[in-house]
Amino acid sequence: xKKIFILTGETSGDKLAASVVTRLKEINIDIEYLSVGGSFxxxxxxxxxxxxxxxxxxxxxxxxxxIFKIRKKINYTVEEIIKFNPDILFSIDSPDxxxxxxxxxxxxxxxxxxxxxxxxxxxxWRENRLKKFKMFVDHMLLLFKFEKKYFDKENITxxxxxxxxxxxxTISKIDVSKFINKEKKIISIFPGSxxxxxxxxxxxxxxxxxKMNQKSDNFEFYFHATHDNKSNCINILNKENLSNAQVIxxxxxxxxxxxxxxxxxxxxxTISLEISNLNIPSIIIxxxxxxxxxxxxxxxxxxxxxxxxIINNSEVIPELLQNECNSKEIYNTVMYFLKHPxxxxxxxxxxxxxxxxxxxxxxxxxxxxxxxxxxxx
Numbered sequence: 001x002k003k004i005f006i007l008t009g010e011t012s013g014d015k016l017a018a019s020v021v022t023r024l025k026e027i028n029i030d031i032e033y034l035s036v037g038g039s040f041x042x043x044x045x046x047x048x049x050x051x052x053x054x055x056x057x058x059x060x061x062x063x064x065x066x067i068f069k070i071r072k073k074i075n076y077t078v079e080e081i082i083k084f085n086p087d088i089l090f091s092i093d094s095p096d097x098x099x100x101x102x103x104x105x106x107x108x109x110x111x112x113x114x115x116x117x118x119x120x121x122x123x124x125w126r127e128n129r130l131k132k133f134k135m136f137v138d139h140m141l142l143l144f145k146f147e148k149k150y151f152d153k154e155n156i157t158x159x160x161x162x163x164x165x166x167x168x169x170t171i172s173k174i175d176v177s178k179f180i181n182k183e184k185k186i187i188s189i190f191p192g193s194x195x196x197x198x199x200x201x202x203x204x205x206x207x208x209x210x211k212m213n214q215k216s217d218n219f220e221f222y223f224h225a226t227h228d229n230k231s232n233c234i235n236i237l238n239k240e241n242l243s244n245a246q247v248i249x250x251x252x253x254x255x256x257x258x259x260x261x262x263x264x265x266x267x268x269x270t271i272s273l274e275i276s277n278l279n280i281p282s283i284i285i286x287x288x289x290x291x292x293x294x295x296x297x298x299x300x301x302x303x304x305x306x307x308x309x310i311i312n313n314s315e316v317i318p319e320l321l322q323n324e325c326n327s328k329e330i331y332n333t334v335m336y337f338l339k340h341p342x343x344x345x346x347x348x349x350x351x352x353x354x355x356x357x358x359x360x361x362x363x364x365x366x367x368x369x370x371x372x373x374x375x376x377x
């Protein structure tokens with residue numbers, strides 16, 4: 001029986017991997033799987049060698065503070081992969097963890113094919129990494145067409161598979177009437193998937209909600225959480241006694257609630273693509289400690305954090321980062337948009353045009369599964 005080891009580093013990668021494996025099981029059922037994964041892979045019967053929470057560190061200083069733990073996890077993961085002896089190591093995103101593991105595995109067993117899904121953003125920073133990837137990555141799966149030129153330049157085999165968040169614009173038939181107060185307008189809030197992000201952003205976002213409530217009682221706020229951080233979000237929100245704010249974690253319900261939203265406030269990340277794909281106007285927020293910010297600022301070579309802004313070289317979606325990421329600025333920006341529907345429409349129109357240019361013609365999971373299937377056979 002052929003074997004695939006699936007290597008993820010955080011919740012978003014776990015979710016992407018589960019979609020690919022689900023499709024791969026339809027193509028080829030005669031495959032044995034093992035992983036470093038979370039609840040999504042677990043839900044389709046793929047066992048993980050340890051809990052994904054143990055490696056979801058954020059920021060440079062967090063990595064430095066946990067460097068010995070991370071190194072130990074990397075070495076343990078490599079050992080378990082070598083024991084499993086897979087035909088393919090399928091790594092997804094989180095390159096500072098997954099690709100370090102992949103490089104070590106390739107040195108020990110060159111026969112293992114390394115296929116990486118979600119190419120590292122060399123167009124933002126550290127383009128010199130490409131020469132290193134060339135030594136051990138057999139196939140790079142790209143989410144965006146414009147990335148191809150970077151990998152072609154180093155003769156790294158690559159395929160544009162498209163971004164999974166841009167594929168499904170249909171709304172599930174789940175009845176969300178019991179969740180939605182039809183007399184109020186919905187604002188969706190995405191505070192991040194990691195506890196380190198929640199600790200920084202949730203207090204700011206809760207204060208934003210309070211400011212909105214002082215202005216009007218016409219809004220309902222939905223905090224979109226992952227299964228892993230739902231309880232943490234609920235515990236923090238419960239202390240505030242906000243009657244018009246609640247936490248949701250079910251993926252289908254979250255998608256439906258977002259589709260019914262008037263506006264969204266989101267932590268910088270790929271969730272912005274899903275928001276834009278549903279034609280919901282939004283703003284982007286993010287805040288990290290000052291040392292991390294200085295390090296990151298010295299390394300990045302783009303002006304914006306959001307992919308749509310980067311592609312357009314313009315702040316189509318407002319970005320409130322660092323000092324601007326505070327409840328007052330968020331409140332002022334959201335209220336300004338709500339008072340100017342023409343600005344919301346303009347943002348939606350530009351985002352729609354941009355997304356149409358970067359969508360794939362097929363399913364990202366399907367394209368990735370086809371490539372894996374070719375290597376496995």
